[in-house]
Amino acid sequence: MRPVFRKLSAVLSIALLLVLTGCSEQYLVLDPKGPIAAAQKDLILITTIICAVIAIPVFIITAIIVWRYRDRPNRKASYKPDWEHDTKLELVWWGIPLVAIIILATITVNYTYKLEPSVAIESEKEPIEIQVTSLDWKWLFTYPEQGIATINYFHMPVDTPVRFKLTSDMAMNSFWIPNLGGQLYTMSGMAMTLYLMADEEGSYYGSGANFTGEHFAQMTFNANVTSQEEFDAWVDEVKATEVALTEEDVQNLKVKGTHEVAQYSSFPDNLFYDIMMQYVEDGAESAHAHHTTTSEDAEGSSHSEHQH
Template identity: 35%
Template sequence: MIFRRIFGIIPLIGCFALAACSKAGSTFLLPAGPIAAAQRAEFIQILGWTLVAIVPVFALVPVLLWRYRYRNRDARYAPDWDRSPLLEVLMWGVPLVIVTVLSVQLYRTTHELDPIKPIASDNPPLRVEAVGLDWKWLFIYPDLGIATINELAFPEKTSVALDLTTDTVMQSFLISALAGQIYTMPGMHTRLHVLADQPGEFEGENTQFNGTGFPQQKFRAIAMTPTAFESWVEEVRSDGQPLTAKHYGVLAQATTGATAQQQLGAKALSGGVLHFSSVDNDLFDEVLHRYMRGTPVPSANQPGAVGYDPQASTGEPNQ
């Protein structure tokens, strides 16, 4: 597509210039996976096509204002001129064509990049369950029997199938360098797939405001070589504590990861990261069904609520 190239070059340079100022791993403008790369390509294409409609405005407005300034008696003045078939066709036609092209493109990419679709890869996918808690993220590796707070490690070139929910108010899960965001909502289950092309560390975050600790709700997404990942799993198994119901009660309070580290007496890993050597396989489902049991759930039993009291909670997971 010669069009795409022409329209693509200038904004592409601009994007790189901008992105160069920021650190890698935090933006889809410096993508680390196929989804983010496709999103950047889409971004640049839209920019290019839309500029077709916008550049004339930028160029012509000053020309018109200067040419038809009041003092310029050489310019033609036609106060009753108010229509021109040719202009009319152009004015409706150009935006219509652009929007049609972009619509076709939109339909195609929306389906292609549907977050629910697994990403093609030679390696078997890795399942991870993510639970949004107030001001931290809990990641459960159901097939490995381990869990972490604020650290999502996975092997490179592997499709990570994320199942997401929240055990408090609504949140939104984003690893910009890898893929777009998806909401997590209480009692609801959303899905997202990410894949990293090579090892690297990327910033992940919650983008939906959920209280005073909101800006601290960040996590590290780390893509590793398969061997590094294996040793990471071993490390979590050996130096983590088990994720018991009591521990979960502490995590579910409205605190940041760093506070939870202190409360649980865990190693002071940077970024409020915690490791858990074992986890109940049903934890994600327990969280998902917390509000689906057909009985009222008082504030004291609602994680993240003002009156939440882990001790008072009945029917806590793992009990």
């Protein structure tokens, strides 16, 4: 009885731990605050339900078979050693999973195209651009339209599409705000595009979702979503009260180490693209960066015609 009691205690302990964890923290991926995250949540739930339709009956039938046909004294079940095929059963256990896979594949392909990260979100408002640079171990955010920069946090207006341009100073990382959408890699020599939008004001957790060394766990940031008026007031305040980000500051940021939250009233011209292209040989050009820059020319006039 002791081994059984120990196993039962372990299972109950794990179950209790999961319940307590669920009560103390939100499941960020399942708490969407924007249209992209909401669509991704729908996909997660749909695929889970489809898989459960197959998995739960299989588990139940397996338990029944193990119990029903266990070896026991005075068994009276008939012995049929030559039984090996039943067409109806074969159709059931092959047909149902096949139909489920077809349904799952169709839904997944549809959502994959629907959630293409570089396609602009349909909106009546013009998107704003935020350039994101991952460094060891900090995040640099630059606003080319507003002319300001921040470290380890940023602001964005509610109900307004944001076009994130992503690159890396050196090590590849992954930019992720669970409440707003899925992650996308930051890579040196590349300018990846990610559209996100928030439909509720608040402060949302963001992080680097890729292992990059000693302090990768501290590569977190806050995405602060405010009204347009509050966003404009914040921009004006930063311009009026903060110092400029200099070339020397940029070189210091590139040194491995953590950094406190900071904000700057301006930053060097073409900073994002200079960092992105710093390891590209003279005369060469990142094909992806060229494609991204070229496609932006068309985005200004057609951003509202596409659905993320």
